[in-house]
Amino acid sequence: MRFLSSVEMEAHELTIVSSSLKELETHSNLDTVNLGQHVLAEFFECDSNILNNIDKVEKYMIDAALECGATIVQKCFHMFNPYGVSGVVIISESHLAIHTWPELGYAAVDLFTCGTKCDPKVAYEFLKKMFNSKKASFTELKRGIIDRETLKLSEQPFEVAEQFEE
Amino acid sequence: MRFLSSVEMEAHELTIVSSSLKELETHSNLDTVNLGQHVLAEFFECDSNILNNIDKVEKYMIDAALECGATIVQKCFHMFNPYGVSGVVIISESHLAIHTWPELGYAAVDLFTCGTKCDPKVAYEFLKKMFNSKKASFTELKRGIIDRETLKLSEQPFEVAEQFEE
Numbered sequence: 001m002r003f004l005s006s007v008e009m010e011a012h013e014l015t016i017v018s019s020s021l022k023e024l025e026t027h028s029n030l031d032t033v034n035l036g037q038h039v040l041a042e043f044f045e046c047d048s049n050i051l052n053n054i055d056k057v058e059k060y061m062i063d064a065a066l067e068c069g070a071t072i073v074q075k076c077f078h079m080f081n082p083y084g085v086s087g088v089v090i091i092s093e094s095h096l097a098i099h100t101w102p103e104l105g106y107a108a109v110d111l112f113t114c115g116t117k118c119d120p121k122v123a124y125e126f127l128k129k130m131f132n133s134k135k136a137s138f139t140e141l142k143r144g145i146i147d148r149e150t151l152k153l154s155e156q157p158f159e160v161a162e163q164f165e166e
Numbered sequence: 167m168r169f170l171s172s173v174e175m176e177a178h179e180l181t182i183v184s185s186s187l188k189e190l191e192t193h194s195n196l197d198t199v200n201l202g203q204h205v206l207a208e209f210f211e212c213d214s215n216i217l218n219n220i221d222k223v224e225k226y227m228i229d230a231a232l233e234c235g236a237t238i239v240q241k242c243f244h245m246f247n248p249y250g251v252s253g254v255v256i257i258s259e260s261h262l263a264i265h266t267w268p269e270l271g272y273a274a275v276d277l278f279t280c281g282t283k284c285d286p287k288v289a290y291e292f293l294k295k296m297f298n299s300k301k302a303s304f305t306e307l308k309r310g311i312i313d314r315e316t317l318k319l320s321e322q323p324f325e326v327a328e329q330f331e332e
Binding site: 035036038040042044045073074075076078080086087088090092094095097099101104105106108110112114135137139141143144153155156157158163165 | 201202204206208210211239240241242244246252253254256258260261263265267270271272274276278280301303305307309310319321322323324329331
């Protein structure tokens with residue numbers, strides 16, 4: 001594979017940034033574009049039998065990725081002894097990761113997506129329903145923030161875009 | 167596999183919580199215990215050739231997991247066309263995930279660990295060095311917070327434990 005020269009890199013960088021900006025054109029009040037949306041979801045009071053079933057957890061994570069419009073690239077899931085499941089679905093738009101504590105009815109889920117094609121909130125709502133979670137929280141972080149004016153990466157930590165509990 | 171009854175579940179829950187509390191005994195000023203430490207690391211101004219090399223990214227992520235004392239369970243990495251690598255290392259103590267944007271010299275890394283055996287800061291420092299990152303930030307979140315007094319899961323979103331830029 002040919003690697004880009006620094007001049008080509010810069011041209012490409014501007015192209016992808018312009019393309020991201022184009023995707024966000026309708027959001028005229030935004031002064032930044034971010035490369036990734038990272039949702040931290042906490043699911044409490046879930047069905048422990050589901051959280052301890054690797055087949056179900058894997059199926060629901062894959063379905064959640066498909067529901068929110070993602071393209072699945074790879075997946076790996078692991079069942080811990082005596083209980084608990086960890087797993088990741090790599091998607092073209094980044095990844096979905098889960099860790100479950102069936103003994104506490106708790107699952108920590110990360111939904112990391114790029115671009116505007118996927119809506120992580122759809123995956124969150126889907127998993128909340130599938131896990132029978134009675135209480136959950138959703139926090140969306142912006143990662144890799146690009147300043148619209150300078151078209152450069154803002155070298156700052158993430159920003160919190162949205163947070164709610166239900 | 168036999169599944170626990172709700173009474174056994176509760177007994178087990180108290181055992182694991184007591185065990186976590188025991189691990190944290192030396193930190194007598196803490197009034198909460200958390201199931202997971204989640205580090206959001208942002209690496210800026212990295213070596214683009216490294217970020218675009220799937221073999222190197224995979225090697226450094228595995229080495230980072232080993233350096234911080236983790237036990238590797240599974241891994242999956244994917245090279246995007248024309249560039250960028252996504253990958254995850256599932257460890258007994260949760261996972262390490264990466265997404266790279268070589269064209270911007272940027273990598274978003276998540277280090278999610280459970281218990282006190284692993285120190286995610288060691289993995290962060292290791293990756294910062296391996297990627298030749300000239301600017302980086304580290305944010306540690308507590309996920310799955312257990313109240314020491316009630317020994318119950320506090321059904322709140324994560325708490326920010328530590329944040330710094332360098």
